[in-house]
Amino acid sequence: MQIDWSKTIDDILSHKISCLRCGRLETSVCVGYSRAAAVSSYAPRCQDCSRKEGCDARKLVVLCEPCAEELHIKARHVDEEGMMILLINDCRKDLEDCLDYLTDYWQDDLDIAPDDEDEEHRLEGVAPDVFAEENVWRTRLEEEYLSYHRWFRERGLHIPESGWRSEYAEEIIALGYSTLLGD
Ligand SMILES: [Zn+2]
Ligand SMILES: [Zn+2]
Numbered sequence: 001m002q003i004d005w006s007k008t009i010d011d012i013l014s015h016k017i018s019c020l021r022c023g024r025l026e027t028s029v030c031v032g033y034s035r036a037a038a039v040s041s042y043a044p045r046c047q048d049c050s051r052k053e054g055c056d057a058r059k060l061v062v063l064c065e066p067c068a069e070e071l072h073i074k075a076r077h078v079d080e081e082g083m084m085i086l087l088i089n090d091c092r093k094d095l096e097d098c099l100d101y102l103t104d105y106w107q108d109d110l111d112i113a114p115d116d117e118d119e120e121h122r123l124e125g126v127a128p129d130v131f132a133e134e135n136v137w138r139t140r141l142e143e144e145y146l147s148y149h150r151w152f153r154e155r156g157l158h159i160p161e162s163g164w165r166s167e168y169a170e171e172i173i174a175l176g177y178s179t180l181l182g183d
Helices: 005-014 037-042 065-070 080-109 128-154 164-174
Strands: 029-034 059-063 075-078
Touching (some): 059 080, 065 075
Antiparallel strands (some): 029 059
16 A cells, blocks of 8 residues: 555644644643633634733633643643534634524623514614624634634544534524524
8 A cells, every 4th residue: 555655744743733832742732721811822712812911711721731730720631633622612602602692691781671572672773883793703703613614624523513503503593693604
């Protein structure tokens, strides 16, 4: 059997990931969660976060073992695929939050009394600015989701909980909104 070495080497290299703090290249890294704003730079999903300086979101951070220990972050080893599974799941949680917000949480958030009788009682009618902002955020998350999806597809890997996407899309469409994750 002929071995395609350049491809083999590419495959090996593509299975390495590096610590976002010290740059060490490893076959497995440590992944943990932290709300500390100081670790924003080691959180792949927080790279273009608008409130980086004071970001208190629960962030998934990617580090090598010594760095994780130094920062007192409880972390566990994952390989590249394991890391991508955590990332796609983290992204899904944010999209589910968007869905909840559009469904009814916006009323709580804006301190507006729910009105089930009136079909026109929707976020885009009550607070167009908030709706526009929410849409930009959701679109960004959906694009991020698609990039993870492609990553699994390109490698012929099984997409974890593959039914999630159509369920999410159905609910968004049922609310009367469009989504990049529809068919
Ligand atoms: Zn490190
Ligand atoms: Zn952030």
